[in-house]
Amino acid sequence: xxxxxxxxxxxxxxxxxxxxxxxxxxxxxxxxxxxxxxxxxxxxxxxxxxxxxxxxxxxxxxxxxxxxxxxxxxxxxxxxxxxxxxxxxxxxxxxxxxxxxxxxxxxxxxxxxxxxxxxxxxxxxxxxxxxxxxxxxxxxxxxxxxxxxxxxxxxxxxxxxxxxxxxxxxxxxxxxxxxxxxxxxxxxxxxxxxxxxxxxxxxxxxxxxxxxxxxxxxxxxxxxxxxxxxxxxxxxxxxxxxxxxxxxxxxxxxxxxxxxxxxxxxxxxxxxxxxxxxxxxxxxxxxxxxxxxxxxxxxxxxxxxxxxxxxxxxxxxxxxxxxxxxxxxxxxxxxxxxxxxxxxxxxxxxxxxxxxxxxxxxxxxxxxxxxxxxxxxxxxxxxxxxxxxxxxxxxxxxxxxxxxxxxxxxxxxxxxxxxxxxxxxxxxxxxxxxxxxxxxxxxxxxxxxxxxxxxxxxxxxxxxxxxxxxxxxxxxxxxxxxxxxxxxxxxxxxxxxxxxxxxxxxxxxxxxxxxxxxxxxxxx
Amino acid sequence: xxxxxxxxxxxxxxxxxxxxxxxxxxxxxxxxxxxxxxxxxxxxxxxxxxxxxxxxxxxxxxxxxxxxxxxxxxxxxxxxxxxxxxxxxxxxxxxxxxxxxxxxxxxxxxxxxxxxxxxxxxxxxxxxxxxxxxxxxxxxxxxxxxxxxxxxxxxxxxxxxxxxxxxxxxxxxxxxxxxxxxxxxxxxxxxxxxxxxxxxxxxxxxxxxxxxxxxxxxxxxxxxxxxxxxxxxxxxxxxxxxxxxxxxxxxxxxxxxxxxxxxxxxxxxxxxxxxxxxxxxxxxxxxxxxxxxxxxxxxxxxxxxxxxxxxxxxxxxxxxxxxxxxxxxx
Numbered sequence: 001x002x003x004x005x006x007x008x009x010x011x012x013x014x015x016x017x018x019x020x021x022x023x024x025x026x027x028x029x030x031x032x033x034x035x036x037x038x039x040x041x042x043x044x045x046x047x048x049x050x051x052x053x054x055x056x057x058x059x060x061x062x063x064x065x066x067x068x069x070x071x072x073x074x075x076x077x078x079x080x081x082x083x084x085x086x087x088x089x090x091x092x093x094x095x096x097x098x099x100x101x102x103x104x105x106x107x108x109x110x111x112x113x114x115x116x117x118x119x120x121x122x123x124x125x126x127x128x129x130x131x132x133x134x135x136x137x138x139x140x141x142x143x144x145x146x147x148x149x150x151x152x153x154x155x156x157x158x159x160x161x162x163x164x165x166x167x168x169x170x171x172x173x174x175x176x177x178x179x180x181x182x183x184x185x186x187x188x189x190x191x192x193x194x195x196x197x198x199x200x201x202x203x204x205x206x207x208x209x210x211x212x213x214x215x216x217x218x219x220x221x222x223x224x225x226x227x228x229x230x231x232x233x234x235x236x237x238x239x240x241x242x243x244x245x246x247x248x249x250x251x252x253x254x255x256x257x258x259x260x261x262x263x264x265x266x267x268x269x270x271x272x273x274x275x276x277x278x279x280x281x282x283x284x285x286x287x288x289x290x291x292x293x294x295x296x297x298x299x300x301x302x303x304x305x306x307x308x309x310x311x312x313x314x315x316x317x318x319x320x321x322x323x324x325x326x327x328x329x330x331x332x333x334x335x336x337x338x339x340x341x342x343x344x345x346x347x348x349x350x351x352x353x354x355x356x357x358x359x360x361x362x363x364x365x366x367x368x369x370x371x372x373x374x375x376x377x378x379x380x381x382x383x384x385x386x387x388x389x390x391x392x393x394x395x396x397x398x399x400x401x402x403x404x405x406x407x408x409x410x411x412x413x414x415x416x417x418x419x420x421x422x423x424x425x426x427x428x429x430x431x432x433x434x435x436x437x438x439x440x441x442x443x444x445x446x447x448x449x450x451x452x453x454x455x456x457x458x459x460x461x462x463x464x465x466x467x468x469x470x471x472x473x474x475x476x477x478x479x480x481x482x483x484x485x486x487x488x489x490x491x492x493x494x495x496x497x498x499x500x501x502x503x504x505x506x507x508x509x510x511x512x513x514x515x516x517x518x519x520x521x522x523x524x
Numbered sequence: 525x526x527x528x529x530x531x532x533x534x535x536x537x538x539x540x541x542x543x544x545x546x547x548x549x550x551x552x553x554x555x556x557x558x559x560x561x562x563x564x565x566x567x568x569x570x571x572x573x574x575x576x577x578x579x580x581x582x583x584x585x586x587x588x589x590x591x592x593x594x595x596x597x598x599x600x601x602x603x604x605x606x607x608x609x610x611x612x613x614x615x616x617x618x619x620x621x622x623x624x625x626x627x628x629x630x631x632x633x634x635x636x637x638x639x640x641x642x643x644x645x646x647x648x649x650x651x652x653x654x655x656x657x658x659x660x661x662x663x664x665x666x667x668x669x670x671x672x673x674x675x676x677x678x679x680x681x682x683x684x685x686x687x688x689x690x691x692x693x694x695x696x697x698x699x700x701x702x703x704x705x706x707x708x709x710x711x712x713x714x715x716x717x718x719x720x721x722x723x724x725x726x727x728x729x730x731x732x733x734x735x736x737x738x739x740x741x742x743x744x745x746x747x748x749x750x751x752x753x754x755x756x757x758x759x760x761x762x763x764x765x766x767x768x769x770x771x772x773x774x775x776x777x778x779x780x781x782x783x784x785x786x787x788x789x790x791x792x793x794x795x796x797x798x799x800x801x802x803x804x805x806x807x808x809x810x811x812x813x814x815x816x817x818x819x820x821x822x823x824x825x826x827x828x829x830x831x832x833x834x835x836x837x838x839x840x841x842x843x844x845x846x847x848x849x850x851x852x853x854x
Contacts, residue, residue, distance in 0.1 A: 064631065143601045145585050147587055217807065405583075409583040447592065
């Protein structure tokens with residue numbers, strides 16, 4: 001920029017320099033004042049009164065339940081919309097909008113529906129609404145990220161309160177898949193009237209709370225729906241606010257701006273321990289972490305003894321204690337406790353560096369092996385700790401951290417070696433059925449499978465396609481034993497759902513960690 | 525500016541007719557406007573291709589257990605299976621109509637997603653701007669008047685620290701002290717005046733340093749000049765001299781830089797908004813990148829670029845209006 005020297009003023013025609021300067025100097029504050037004033041809007045509603053304020057780590061993606069597939073969005077939407085089935089606090093599948101269901105043929109599930117249910121706009125709920133909802137989810141034009149209903153081919157209305165779901169193969173856990181993302185029912189007439197955009201701007205469901213207002217990344221306000229078929233919820237108003245980091249969550253909790261903080265990581269929750277009026281609740285969850293080992297590519301991991309050695313080396317109880325503050329439960333063989341198919345009889349590996357070294361020596365690696373461990377950078381702490389545990393047994397695993405987007409892309413690529421010989425992964429088994437945990441990483445033809453074993457493929461077919469629960473349970477037991485013996489994975493833990501709260505609310509969460517707040521009360 | 529734009533008439537120092545002066549401003553202005561459009565077009569192109577190097581958004585949008593077929597269906601419905609070139613043409617075709625496509629993540633037109641977030645960022649930038657002026661103007665003036673004295677050295681040191689400290693770190697420190705430690709202000713969020721304080725201060729640190737330093741140096745220049753000595757000789761006190769005579773001449777470069785800082789305030793909002801979870805365009809940009817939301821990343825980057833270009837343009841043009849020597853040197 002040119003330096004200006006001396007004070008020769010220019011001619012005084014038209015705009016003089018002085019007047020320009022004066023005007024601009026005045027204009028700057030003048031422009032900012034209205035903006036500042038608009039910023040001092042009404043303060044957030046105080047926490048007093050029959051209002052429950054819940055914070056999670058993010059904001060919902062959209063208010064259209066068919067256009068989201070993430071827990072953050074679902075946690076809010078499950079309060080506005082009803083699903084056909086629901087998972088009870090005892091992990092059993094319970095009726096919701098569907099009263100009962102049975103497989104009338106291997107590829108037809110029939111649902112008898114609840115009568116007298118209305119949407120928030122008064123529109124009645126019936127089989128037509130179910131048909132419309134599932135058809136809308138499956139329509140490619142909807143661009144739905146929900147994948148659970150991949151086997152559903154058609155929906156037919158039997159009578160006003162009976163509906164059939166037709167599948168391409170027998171899907172034994174279809175009713176469980178209708179307890180969350182896949183089972184949301186939306187009002188057809190309202191949607192026809194307002195269109196997709198109008199619906200996302202002002203959603204109408206049949207759930208315990210009706211939509212009131214939403215300011216993105218600031219707050220979502222819902223009000224109790226008095227005519228809900230289960231009766232009116234206990235709180236008058238339910239508010240969701242995003243608090244992406246623990247310091248903001250703590251500040252919000254202590255100022256009374258928030259009553260419950262959900263979705264906290266164990267280390268973040270520990271930061272809040274000991275503050276007066278703050279209690280931390282731990283509940284065994286179903287998000288299950290594991291290491292996937294590449295048994296297909298050339299390298300030491302093709303040898304079962306090396307894989308077993310790695311299983312002996314990763315001291316899961318120590319990992320849980322040291323890195324997760326004790327907020328997790330060891331998983332012996334991929335299927336978490338609480339999910340259908342979990343077999344108590346399959347015990348976890350004995351953790352021992354000496355055993356691991358012996359097995360490595362037996363496999364021809366007396367000096368240990370060098371490998372790599374890939375993880376999403378969200379899981380950096382756990383990955384580094386596992387690498388440390390492995391090193392003690394002579395397995396030198398270099399940690400590669402990827403941004404979540406790149407990690408997801410490589411995880412689902414057709415190249416099974418894209419994430420290297422070992423990667424850390426996790427899956428939320430919200431259907432509470434073992435199938436969800438094993439559907440994409442065991443059977444030889446699945447995209448994340450790095451272990452080709454005919455016995456495993458047969459067992460997967462048995463648990464995925466059998467109608468008889470006893471047959472399925474046996475198949476799961478066989479799978480868990482086989483996974484332990486062949487060690488294509490290192491099963492790690494199911495992490496607790498952690499809720500930090502002040503003294504006002506009382507609420508019991510379920511295993512899947514969904515924030516369904518109809519049963520919650522607050523001390524007014 | 526190129527020679528072809530040199531004005532034949534009006535040598536320096538002679539009074540011009542207002543009309544001719546207007547032409548003198550407008551012709552280069554038209555050329556600048558052309559340059560600005562070209563810059564935006566280049567930005568749009570670079571962003572379009574760069575963002576596509578980051579990977580496949582479908583992989584991020586669908587859960588890991590989605591089948592290849594489900595991915596293909598979604599890819600098709602998002603138009604991501606078209607050739608890169610035809611996607612590029614579609615995108616360029618929409619730009620003049622302010623149609624940036626639909627956000628993949630929010631399922632809404634990018635235009636609308638941006639419109640929802642712009643007010644928060646403007647508010648934050650305005651807050652930071654006010655803080656900048658409130659701190660930088662007195663600091664720069666005092667430093668210039670007390671040149672070489674402890675007060676001056678203090679300002680210079682503070683400026684150096686302010687310019688070399690990353691804003692997100694300042695933000696985290698402020699949260700620790702004022703929100704977690706003293707419970708005086710909210711740590712994050714949006715909606716009340718109290719929420720605005722910490723992010724505004726964080727965002728303004730760099731601008732305060734820039735503006736204070738520049739004001740100091742240009743005031744020092746001006747204070748050495750003849751008419752200031754004359755004013756002092758007439759018995760005006762030092763403070764009044766500076767405010768009445770010094771400021772007027774020193775403010776020209778400062779106004780320029782303040783203008784440019786408004787642009788960087790909007791850009792600097794990315795980190796600050798992230799730290800304070802401020803629901804503005806900056807936070808949106810970071811989320812859009814993480815979600816590989818191509819259309820939205822394109823939209824936010826273009827918005828930032830357009831802001832910079834427009835601010836630069838205005839500063840350039842106003843400079844021509846303000847200073848005859850700039851005008852006549854063309």
